[in-house]
Amino acid sequence: MSVIYDRVALIGLGLIAGSMSLAMREAGLAGEVVGYARSAETRATAEEIGLVDRVVATAAEAVQGADLVVLAVPVGAMAEVAQEIAPHLKPGATVTDVGSVKQAVITAVGPHLPENVHFIPGHPLAGTEHSGPRSGFASLFRNRWWLLTPEGEVDAAAIARLEDLVRGFGANTERMEPAHHDLVLAVTSHTPHLIAYTMVGVADHIKRVTEGEVIKYSAAGFRDFTRIAASDPTMWRDVFLQNKDAVLDILGRFTEELFVLQRAIRMGDGPHLHDYFTRTRAIRRGIIEAGQDTSAADFGRQAKPDSSET
Amino acid sequence: MSVIYDRVALIGLGLIAGSMSLAMREAGLAGEVVGYARSAETRATAEEIGLVDRVVATAAEAVQGADLVVLAVPVGAMAEVAQEIAPHLKPGATVTDVGSVKQAVITAVGPHLPENVHFIPGHPLAGTEHSGPRSGFASLFRNRWWLLTPEGEVDAAAIARLEDLVRGFGANTERMEPAHHDLVLAVTSHTPHLIAYTMVGVADHIKRVTEGEVIKYSAAGFRDFTRIAASDPTMWRDVFLQNKDAVLDILGRFTEELFVLQRAIRMGDGPHLHDYFTRTRAIRRGIIEAGQDTSAADFGRQAKPDSSET
Numbered sequence: 001m002s003v004i005y006d007r008v009a010l011i012g013l014g015l016i017a018g019s020m021s022l023a024m025r026e027a028g029l030a031g032e033v034v035g036y037a038r039s040a041e042t043r044a045t046a047e048e049i050g051l052v053d054r055v056v057a058t059a060a061e062a063v064q065g066a067d068l069v070v071l072a073v074p075v076g077a078m079a080e081v082a083q084e085i086a087p088h089l090k091p092g093a094t095v096t097d098v099g100s101v102k103q104a105v106i107t108a109v110g111p112h113l114p115e116n117v118h119f120i121p122g123h124p125l126a127g128t129e130h131s132g133p134r135s136g137f138a139s140l141f142r143n144r145w146w147l148l149t150p151e152g153e154v155d156a157a158a159i160a161r162l163e164d165l166v167r168g169f170g171a172n173t174e175r176m177e178p179a180h181h182d183l184v185l186a187v188t189s190h191t192p193h194l195i196a197y198t199m200v201g202v203a204d205h206i207k208r209v210t211e212g213e214v215i216k217y218s219a220a221g222f223r224d225f226t227r228i229a230a231s232d233p234t235m236w237r238d239v240f241l242q243n244k245d246a247v248l249d250i251l252g253r254f255t256e257e258l259f260v261l262q263r264a265i266r267m268g269d270g271p272h273l274h275d276y277f278t279r280t281r282a283i284r285r286g287i288i289e290a291g292q293d294t295s296a297a298d299f300g301r302q303a304k305p306d307s308s309e310t
Numbered sequence: 311m312s313v314i315y316d317r318v319a320l321i322g323l324g325l326i327a328g329s330m331s332l333a334m335r336e337a338g339l340a341g342e343v344v345g346y347a348r349s350a351e352t353r354a355t356a357e358e359i360g361l362v363d364r365v366v367a368t369a370a371e372a373v374q375g376a377d378l379v380v381l382a383v384p385v386g387a388m389a390e391v392a393q394e395i396a397p398h399l400k401p402g403a404t405v406t407d408v409g410s411v412k413q414a415v416i417t418a419v420g421p422h423l424p425e426n427v428h429f430i431p432g433h434p435l436a437g438t439e440h441s442g443p444r445s446g447f448a449s450l451f452r453n454r455w456w457l458l459t460p461e462g463e464v465d466a467a468a469i470a471r472l473e474d475l476v477r478g479f480g481a482n483t484e485r486m487e488p489a490h491h492d493l494v495l496a497v498t499s500h501t502p503h504l505i506a507y508t509m510v511g512v513a514d515h516i517k518r519v520t521e522g523e524v525i526k527y528s529a530a531g532f533r534d535f536t537r538i539a540a541s542d543p544t545m546w547r548d549v550f551l552q553n554k555d556a557v558l559d560i561l562g563r564f565t566e567e568l569f570v571l572q573r574a575i576r577m578g579d580g581p582h583l584h585d586y587f588t589r590t591r592a593i594r595r596g597i598i599e600a601g602q603d604t605s606a607a608d609f610g611r612q613a614k615p616d617s618s619e620t
Contacts, residue, residue: 076580125527145526184523184524185527187513187516188523188528189531191509191512192531192532192534194571195505195509195568197587197590198564198568198571199502199505200590200593201571201589201590202497202560202563203593204589205563206497206560206563214498215593215597215600216455217435217455217494217495217498221498221499221506221538222498222499224537226590226594227534228531228534229590229591230591230594231587231591233583233587233588233591236583237580238580241578241580244575244576247575248575251572253512253516254509257508257511258504258505258508258561258565262504265550265554266558268551268554270547270548273543273546273547273550274543274544274547276507276511277539277541277543277547278543279511279514280511280514280536280540281541281543283510283513283525284536287525287533287536
C-alpha cells in the first residue's frame with residue numbers, strides 16, 4: 001500500500017495509538033509517525049521499543065507539520081490536549097480521535113480547533129484488557145469496525161482519506177451520528193463493562209469470606225467478567241462520566257429486566273426463564289454469523305477438534 | 311493409566327457426559343462406557359459418532375452391572391432419573407452426578423438410592439457455550455476443578471476411586487460442603503450467567519431500534535456476554551430454580567453495588583469509579599496467577615507476539 005499521510009502525530013501512546021503505529025508501519029501507510037505521551041515513563045518505553053519513528057516531549061511539538069493528528073488519550077483529557085495543540089496545527093491537517101464517547105469529545109475538542117483543519121471524530125471498536133505502550137499489536141483492528149462521526153460540513157476528501165487509512169489497518173469503516181454512536185456503544189460496550197466491574201466487585205467482598213475460592217473456581221463464567229473488568233480504569237472512568245445519559249438509560253432498562261428475571265426465580269417460573277434463555281442464545285448465533293466472534297468453544301481457549309454446535 | 315471402573319453408565323449424553331466418555335477412552339480409565347439419553351435423536355447421534363461403547367434405550371438398562379453411574383442430566387430431571395435407576399443399581403456401585411447445584415441434587419437423588427451404593431455428588435467446573443452429544447472433547451476437564459460433596463459416612467475408598475477417575479481426566483479435585491458449594495458457585499457462575507442473560511436481553515430490545523447494530527458492533531465487550539448467554543437454556547433454568555436462595559442473595563448484593571456505581575456516574579464521582587475499577591483489575595491478575603485463565607490479550611482470540619502487560 002502507498003503512503004496516505006506524510007506525517008502522523010499520535011497524542012497518547014497506549015494500546016490504540018501503539019497498534020496504529022505498528023499497523024501503519026506494517027502496511028507503509030505513513031511517511032513518519034511522531035508520538036507523544038504525557039508520562040515520561042511511557043515516552044521512555046516507546047523510545048526503548050521503537051514504537052514510533054520519533055518520540056517528542058510535548059504535544060505541541062508532535063503536531064508540528066503533521067497531516068494527521070490522532071488524539072488517543074482518555075476522553076476526560078481531550079479538551080486540554082486540544083487547547084494545547086490548536087495553535088500548532090498545520091493548515092489543512094486532519095484531526096481525529098479514538099475516544100469511546102463521541103458527543104462529549106466533540107464538545108470538548110471542537111471549539112478549540114482552528115477553522116482550517118478537518119475535525120473527524122472516530123472510534124475503533126477494538127481493544128483488549130491490556131493497556132500501555134507495550135500492549136499494542138498491528139493486527140488489532142483487523143475485521144473490526146472503525147466508526148467516524150463527522151458533523152456539519154467536513155471536507156469529503158479528508159474523510160475519504162482517513163477512511164483509506166483505517167481500511168489500510170484491515171478495519172471496516174462506517175459513518176454515524178455522534179448521539180446514535182453513544183447510544184449504541186452504551187449497549188454494546190459501556191453498560192456491559194459497568195456490569196462486569198460490579199460483579200467482580202461483589203465477588204471481591206465475598207472473596208474475603210471464602211478465602212480465594214472465587215478466584216480458584218472462576219472458570220465457570222466469572223473469569224470472563226474479570227477480563228472485561230481488567231480494562232484501563234482511567235479510560236473507563238471517563239467513558240462513564242462522559243456518556244452519562246445513555247449509560248444511565250441502558251442501566252435503567254437493565255435493572256428492570258433483571259428484576260423481572262429475579263422475580264421469575266423467586267416465583268419458580270421455569271417457562272419464563274427457559275424462554276428468555278432461548279431467545280438470548282439466538283443473538284449469539286447472529287454475532288458469529290456477522291463475523292464478530294469465533295464459533296470455537298470457549299473462545300478457542302481450549303483445543304477442540306470439532307467445534308460444531310448442535 | 312489403568313482401568314478404574316470396569317463399567318461406567320452415563321445417564322445423559324451432553325457436553326459433560328460426552329467429554330467424560332472421550333476422556334475415559336483416551337486414558338483407558340473404563341472397561342466399557344454405556345450411554346443413555348432420553349432423546350432418541352441424541353441417542354442416534356451418539357451411536358453415529360461412536361460417543362460411547364454402547365448406547366441403550368433406557369436408564370435402567372444402562373446402569374445394570376455398572377460400577378460407576380453418572381447422572382449428567384439437568385438438575386431438574388435428577389429426581390426422576392434416580393427413581394428410575396434405583397432398583398437396577400449394582401450393589402457397591404458408586405453413583406455421582408455433574409449438576410451445577412449440589413444441595414438440591416442431594417435432596418432430589420439421595421432418598422431414592424438404596425443403602426448399598428455409594429452416593430458421591432460432584433460438579434466439574436468446566437464447560438463451553440455449546441451443548442449436545444457433538445459438543446464434547448476429551449480435554450475439557452484438563453486443569454479444571456472437579457468438586458465432590460459427599461455427605462455423612464460415605465466409604466472413603468469409593469471417594470478415592472472417583473477422585474482417581476477425575477484426576478485421570480486431568481482435573482483437580484477437592485471436597486466441599488454442599489451448601490458452601492452452592493454459595494461459591496452462585497458467585498462464580500450462576501449470578502454472572504443471569505446477568506449476562508439479562509444484558510443480552512436488554513440489547514435484544516434495543517436491537518429492534520438500531521437494526522442489528524448491536525450485533526454488528528458487539529466486539530466492544532458485549533460479545534463476551536453473548537457467549538455466556540448462549541449456554542443451554544434447560545440446564546440454566548434448573549440451576550436458577552434449584553439454587554434460588556444463594557442466587558437471590560448474591561443478586562441482592564449485586565444490585566446494591568450497581569446502584570452505588572450508578573449513583574457515582576450520576577453524581578460525576580470520578581474518584582469513586584477509578585478506585586473501584588482499579589480494585590477489580592487486581593482480581594483478574596489473581597485469576598491468571600491461579601492458572602484459571604490465559605493472560606493472552608482478549609483470550610488469545612487475536613494473535614499477538616508479546617502479551618506482556620504494563
